[in-house]
Amino acid sequence: MTRALGLVRTIALATTLIGGTAGAQTIKIGVNEPLTGAFAASGTYVVNGAKIAADEINAKGGILGKKIELVIEDNKSNPTEAAAVAEKLITSDKVPVLMGAWGSSLTLAVMPKLMEYETPMVVETSSSGKITTTGNPFIFRISPPSAVEAAAFKGIVDKLALKKVDFLVINNDWGRGTAEDFSKMMKEKGISIGLVETMDQGAQDMSAQLSKIKSSDSETVIVTTAVDQLTLIFKQAAALGLKKRIITTGGSQNPDQIIAQAGAAANGTMHLTTFLPWFPDKTPNPEATNYFITEWKKRGFDFAGCTESFRGYDGIRTAAAAIEKAGKVEPAAIKAALWQINIKGLNGDIVFRKSGPEGKESGQSQPNVYLIEINDGKVGMKTL
Amino acid sequence: MSEFFQHLINMLVLGGTYALLGIGLTLIFGIMNVVNFTHGVLYTFGAYIMFIVVQQLGLNFFLALPVAVLAGWLLGAAIELTLLRPLRGSDIDTTMLVMIGAWIAMQSGTLWIWGGVAKSVTTPFPEAPLVLGPVSVSWLRLFVLAAAALLILVTYLLINKTSLGRAMRATFQDHDTASLMGVNVDMIYTSTFAIGSSLAAAAGALLGPVYVIFPQMGDLAAVKAFAIVILGGLGNITGAVIGGFILALAEELGAGYVSSGYRDAMGFLIIIAVLIFRPTGLFARAERVG
Numbered sequence: 001m002t003r004a005l006g007l008v009r010t011i012a013l014a015t016t017l018i019g020g021t022a023g024a025q026t027i028k029i030g031v032n033e034p035l036t037g038a039f040a041a042s043g044t045y046v047v048n049g050a051k052i053a054a055d056e057i058n059a060k061g062g063i064l065g066k067k068i069e070l071v072i073e074d075n076k077s078n079p080t081e082a083a084a085v086a087e088k089l090i091t092s093d094k095v096p097v098l099m100g101a102w103g104s105s106l107t108l109a110v111m112p113k114l115m116e117y118e119t120p121m122v123v124e125t126s127s128s129g130k131i132t133t134t135g136n137p138f139i140f141r142i143s144p145p146s147a148v149e150a151a152a153f154k155g156i157v158d159k160l161a162l163k164k165v166d167f168l169v170i171n172n173d174w175g176r177g178t179a180e181d182f183s184k185m186m187k188e189k190g191i192s193i194g195l196v197e198t199m200d201q202g203a204q205d206m207s208a209q210l211s212k213i214k215s216s217d218s219e220t221v222i223v224t225t226a227v228d229q230l231t232l233i234f235k236q237a238a239a240l241g242l243k244k245r246i247i248t249t250g251g252s253q254n255p256d257q258i259i260a261q262a263g264a265a266a267n268g269t270m271h272l273t274t275f276l277p278w279f280p281d282k283t284p285n286p287e288a289t290n291y292f293i294t295e296w297k298k299r300g301f302d303f304a305g306c307t308e309s310f311r312g313y314d315g316i317r318t319a320a321a322a323i324e325k326a327g328k329v330e331p332a333a334i335k336a337a338l339w340q341i342n343i344k345g346l347n348g349d350i351v352f353r354k355s356g357p358e359g360k361e362s363g364q365s366q367p368n369v370y371l372i373e374i375n376d377g378k379v380g381m382k383t384l
Numbered sequence: 385m386s387e388f389f390q391h392l393i394n395m396l397v398l399g400g401t402y403a404l405l406g407i408g409l410t411l412i413f414g415i416m417n418v419v420n421f422t423h424g425v426l427y428t429f430g431a432y433i434m435f436i437v438v439q440q441l442g443l444n445f446f447l448a449l450p451v452a453v454l455a456g457w458l459l460g461a462a463i464e465l466t467l468l469r470p471l472r473g474s475d476i477d478t479t480m481l482v483m484i485g486a487w488i489a490m491q492s493g494t495l496w497i498w499g500g501v502a503k504s505v506t507t508p509f510p511e512a513p514l515v516l517g518p519v520s521v522s523w524l525r526l527f528v529l530a531a532a533a534l535l536i537l538v539t540y541l542l543i544n545k546t547s548l549g550r551a552m553r554a555t556f557q558d559h560d561t562a563s564l565m566g567v568n569v570d571m572i573y574t575s576t577f578a579i580g581s582s583l584a585a586a587a588g589a590l591l592g593p594v595y596v597i598f599p600q601m602g603d604l605a606a607v608k609a610f611a612i613v614i615l616g617g618l619g620n621i622t623g624a625v626i627g628g629f630i631l632a633l634a635e636e637l638g639a640g641y642v643s644s645g646y647r648d649a650m651g652f653l654i655i656i657a658v659l660i661f662r663p664t665g666l667f668a669r670a671e672r673v674g
Contacts, residue, residue: 035500036599036600040499040501040502041501198643198644199645200648203647203648204596205394205398205595207394208394208636208639208644209639211640212640214387214390215390228502228596228598232595238511239513239525240390241520264511
């Protein structure tokens with residue numbers, strides 16, 4: 001009996017080993033996203049988008065004759081965990097390239113690890129300016145920094161006749177960075193800045209901040225945070241009878257989710273987004289957009305998630321294109337190849353330009369930014 | 385001035401549920417001498433029961449509330465019978481470690497069943513708020529305040545006017561003597577833990593629809609509950625009620641007039657201040673020593 005058990009163990013071990021070797025026949029891409037905690041909804045959408053890209057690439061035969069395999073880890077919306085996850089993916093899973101880490105504070109926490117292990121990362125969502133300006137040559141960002149958002153918004157501030165603006169932002173690198181960049185742009189336009197209120201990323205009750213904003217003399221509030229907190233803000237603002245114009249930034253609003261959960265409170269609000277799933281024909285790459293949206297719906301995912309998940313899709317395609325260009329699965333070769341790729345992203349061409357201090361520049365592509373408005377529960381486009 | 389009144393209204397609504405959270409925890413600590421780390425998870429559990437009954441089964445919102453309270457009661461009784469009863473008589477540290485283990489296991493359980501993405505519950509209340517001059521408040525929050533006040537009243541009557549309550553108070557004072565006087569101490573312990581748990585579940589069920597529901601929602605709630613209990617004095621029910629409102633006031637005014645970034649730090653500041661100046665809590669009575 002003992003011997004029989006021993007045999008079973010040997011077979012089990014052998015199977016694991018063979019399975020392990022078979023695993024090496026794939027090309028791994030590390031995915032470092034928040035799947036629990038404050039940004040769980042957004043991170044999950046990005047991962048689902050990433051899976052669509054991986055499946056699409058593998059269905060066409062993979063890259064360099066191998067299938068790609070996503071190694072997905074949860075960073076728990078926590079910067080400490082995000083750094084630990086990056087280390088685990090690089091040292092234990094031996095991924096040659098990563099995608100992550102959704103939030104700016106999460107990405108900033110990962111960045112020293114990229115330097116330490118000399119492994120490149122495609123940044124799909126984070127918008128803090130610091131990410132591409134501090135001299136980390138392993139960063140390749142496909143999302144717009146908040147200064148780009150602010151610059152795109154510049155054109156419309158006259159049309160909106162903004163006079164005085166309050167901010168309500170998430171209390172991290174993303175929120176504070178946005179408040180800084182938008183304030184700067186608005187001051188140049190002669191718009192005065194009123195309150196700058198912050199909220200903790202896990203906070204659920206923003207009534208105090210909103211009560212303060214309600215009594216201020218500004219006519220517009222710029223809100224920056226992810227979808228779950230945004231929904232709460234819309235509901236709580238409505239409950240307090242806050243009648244100011246609300247504009248959100250950051251591209252993680254999932255407007256359809258706001259319409260579904262905040263109802264009438266969402267009407268008249270404006271949102272800066274980086275993708276237009278409602279009008280695929282107006283996107284820079286209609287064919288790919290239509291494919292992505294069809295595939296997204298076919299998998300039974302909520303349409304609202306499209307505005308977030310497309311980043312995961314584009315991020316994985318970016319990493320895969322670089323691996324193919326590099327011709328080998330090595331971090332240094334992939335890093336060099338990232339500078340040479342030119343792929344059609346769902347929100348414009350992904351071509352990296354140099355950003356940050358000379359000699360150690362990060363890569364930054366130039367995605368589009370759009371302003372949409374919700375009216376009668378429907379999303380409409382505003383021209384910037 | 386209108387801003388100040390708005391903060392006061394917000395404080396009242398928030399304070400009611402904080403009080404509910406605090407009572408459950410203080411009751412269990414006072415009578416059983418157990419630091420209940422599962423309190424936050426029971427809060428989360430109550431919120432998910434609302435989600436199941438209202439969103440998944442499509443049943444009435446008002447029916448879901450008693451269901452959540454009952455489910456919290458049952459889960460609390462189950463925790464007491466399986467984890468705490470075998471540990472009776474062991475030191476407070478052992479019990480604490482077991483409760484921390486139960487907290488982690490239960491939180492992972494909610495994550496495993498419902499996933500990390502937040503859920504929300506639709507309510508039958510109108511979206512338009514009730515406007516009273518310069519202040520306005522949502523109907524849902526008014527209902528939450530009323531329901532919390534009712535539950536606090538019921539708990540108060542249960543403890544002060546019923547024979548079960550008398551037996552609980554007797555056990556709180558001296559469980560050996562209570563036992564000699566014919567009080568079934570085992571039964572009192574189970575009931576106390578079940579009642580405390582059902583109050584946590586009730587707070588979760590009431591606040592879940594106000595906010596969003598996710599597996600870690602109970603962590604912050606538990607921290608606040610501990611702050612309230614320390615503020616009001618361990619085992620002091622009236623103290624917990626007042627403590628709940630004081631914490632809500634500190635958070636509202638702190639966020640409104642000091643800095644909104646530190647809103648959730650107010651609870652910790654209060655704990656520190658109370659521990660320095662009145663370590664037995666603001667409302668602790670003079671106790672006989674020895």
